[in-house]
Amino acid sequence: MKIPGCLILFAILLLMMVSSCYYDSEEYLYPNTSSQCDTTDVTYSKSVVPIIQNSCLSCHSNSTAALGGNIKLEDYADVKLRADDHRLLGSIEHQSGYSPMPQGSKKLDDCKISTVRIWVNAGAPNN
DSSP states (O other): OOOOHHHHHHHHHHHHHHHHTTTOOHHHHSOOGGGOOOOSSOOIIIIIHHHHHHHTHHHHSTTTTTTTTTOOOSSHHHHHHHHHTTHHHHHHTTOTTSOOSSTTSOOOOHHHHHHHHHHHHTTOOOO
C-alpha cells in the first residue's frame, strides 16, 4: 500500500506544528518575576524613593501639590512627616478614614506596600 505524498506532507506539517508549540506557553515566555518580593534590605533611598517617584509625585511633588491636597512627598522631610502621622501607610493600604492612594489608579501592589510598611515600622530612617 502506497501512502500519497500529500498525506505524508500533511503529517509532517502537523508534527512540526505540534512540536513547535511546546514552549509557546505564557509562563515560559513571560515568567512572573513580580511574585518575588525582596524586602531584606529596605532603605529610604533605594526602596522607598522609587515607589514615591513612580506612584506619588505626579500629584504630590512641590510643583503639583495643589492637585494632591497640598501634600508634598518630594523630599525625605515631607515623606517622614506623612509616615509619622500615619497618613502614608493609611492611604496606600486603603485603610478606613484615609484617602486611598494613588488616587484614580489601582492600589499599589503588595510588595510595594510591604516595602513602605517595613521602612515606616523601622522608624522611617533617612538611609
